[in-house]
Amino acid sequence: TQLLEQSPQFLSIQEGENLTVYCNSSSVFSSLQWYRQEPGEGPVLLVTVVTGGEVKKLKRLTFQFGDARKDSSLHITAAQPGDTGLYLCAGALTNAGKSTFGDGTTLTVKP
Amino acid sequence: DSGVTQTPKHLITATGQRVTLRCSPRSGDLSVYWYQQSLDQGLQFLIQYYNGEERAKGNILERFSAQQFPDLHSELNLSSLELGDSALYFCASGQGGTDTQYFGPGTRLTVL
Secondary structure, eight states, X not given: OOSXXXXXXXXXXETTXXXXXXXXXXXXXXXXXXXXXXXXXXXEEEEEEOSTTOEEEETTEEEEEOTTSSEEEEEXXXXXXXXXXXXXXXXXXXXXXXXXXXXXXXXXXXX | OOSOEEEOSEEEEOTTOOEEEEEEOOTTOOEXXXXXXXXXXXXXXXXXXXXXXXXXXXXXXXXXXXXXXXXXXXXXXXXXXXXXXXXXXXXXXXXXXXXXXXXXXXXXXXXX
């Protein structure tokens, strides 16, 4: 079983639409990261959230960490083709020394 | 540019062979992580080193080994290669523990 469940697995939308992707777990995380990965390249860090209930904004992207630090969401407003990619969440358990990655959401934004 | 470098970028070899992948972490980072990513498996954690010592182990095969040197660069050795070892191999670096990881561009390994 995957420690971090990401949904949906695949998402295809038109340019200009809004979307939300989710990262859920039954475990509590001390921090959680979101990455975006393009084909053949390494994941690129978008944000780190550490406080329950925290909301961070990065231009058209809004990240939220759940109050209980068990889940997170990524909302994209007015999606653009350049947002296309694999979105990965990764969480660090409070008693572990490494992060665990979800399987990701593959987003395609059509012009 | 994350500051993490990996060489080589591409590697093509035959079954049964042995290869070494190299990673240099960001300046100041003490921890190096290795991941394998194949089409059907997602990003799989292999192993973590912190300041030269093994810190955590994931789904790393016995045919694979790694080490981190005094200058903090790391090498991942893959031996007795099989077709199923074909994948992207990523190195990431960080401060260690529950911190953020910064990924290199990856090495694409093709085993023929």
